[in-house]
Amino acid sequence: MARNTKKSSPYLYVAIGLIIVAVLLLVTILVLSVSEYGGSGESSVSVGGESAIPSTPDASQTPSVQTSSEPSVPVGLPSESEQTSPPVSVEPPVSGVGNLPEQPETAKAYERTVGKAYSIDMNPYEQYVCPADPMEYVFLVDASHTLAADFEPSDLVTIKDMKPGRPDYYSKMRAVAEKALEAFLEEGRMYGIDDVLVSNGFRSYGSQAALFNSYIAQERAAHPDETEEQIEARVLVYSLRPGTSEHQSGLCVDMHNQQNTDMSFAGTEAAKWLEENCYRFGFVLRYPEDKENITTVMFEPWHFRFVGRVAATEMHELGMCLEEYCDYKGIR
Ligand SMILES: [Zn+2]
Structure with missing residues (x-):
């Protein structure tokens, strides 16, 4: 037995050695796989990070990724275009309702604020593009903010960049806005x-009524059996x-x-340029898509x-x- 034990001992050493090697291999594999999982874990965090950070349970309540289908969010919630417009640096002059007009800013200061320079000389236009009372022209005209039948601005002037052949009564707008428009199109x-070129400017109550009534007459002719309300709805x-x-409004x-x-x-170079640059001249695309x-x-x-x-x-x-x-702004 003693001999047997002595004889089998080299095999034992070999077996132990093999076990050690196997254990070392296992440990190595384990370490490697752990670090690999760790690595891919990190990368998945950072890849998803852009979306993962805002989409924590709380943030997912905010309409961060919703786009145009977003219904009108009441006041103060900048919607989808906030995501697409990068400038963070701009801090437009705070001019709450009823505040006194601020110091008129110079074109140079404005260029720095928005990070975009004018190509034309703005000196002749600055006072029009940026009126002394910055909120004077901010108001709604729509179905619930109507203008009286006899309302007509007293400062209408002929639009310089008018499409040839347009009737005179469609070719006017308020003087301040007209000068700002000249600057806008000159820059363009x-x-x-x-x-x-401009195809329509000011439209009087009378010409709106004439147009509306002509449509009423057309619809009535086409649908003689319908009621007044039905015709009007059409x-x-x-x-x-x-x-x-x-x-x-003449604006x-x-x-x-x-x-x-x-x-x-829509989508032409001209349309895109106008939309992207109108704000620098005091204009807005009034009915965006x-x-x-x-x-x-x-x-x-x-x-x-x-x-x-x-x-x-x-x-x-x-x-x-x-x-x-x-x-x-609390403007009603
Ligand atoms: Zn229009």
Whole structure:
């Protein structure tokens, strides 16, 4: 037995050695796999991090990823465009309702604020683009904010960049807005946007009524059996009731480089440039595509409204349309 034990001992050593090697291998494999899992764990955290950080249970309550389908959020909630507009540095002058007008800012200071320089000399235009009272032109004209039948601005002037052949009574707008528009289109020409012209400016109550009534007559002829209400409902789908058109304010224009105001303008270089740069001249695209549920007006890539540069820039930064901005500012 003793001999046997002595004889088998080398095999024992070999066996023990093999076991040690096996254990070492196992440990190595374990260490490697742990570090591998750790690595991929990290990478999955950082990859998902962009979305994971805001989508913690709390943050997922906020409409961070929702886009255009987002219904109108009441006041003060910057919506989807906040995600798409990167500038963080801009702190537009705070001008609450009723505040005294701030010191008029210079074009140079404004350029620094928005990080974009003008290509034209703004000196002749600065006082118009940025009126002394920055909120003077911020108000709504719509179905619930109507203008009186006899309302007509006293400072209408002829629009310089008017489409040839348009009737005189569609070719005017308020003097301040007209000068701002001149600057806007002059800047556009520096960027090769050189064929945009205005097809509609001020529209009187009378011409709104004439248009509306002509549509009523057409619908009545086409649907002789329908009631007055039914006929009117048909017309209201595509035409505004007199006194509810923003064009009566003398602060907006339809402008484009097409034959007519139609959707073929949307997405063109000119339309994109106008939309991206209008705020620098105090204008807003009044009926944006992603705000139809708030404005209740169909997307109009050609319709621009003057509100002044302070408000237009703030609206741009906050991603708000005029309805949202007036809510935000408490303007009724
Ligand atoms: Zn219009």
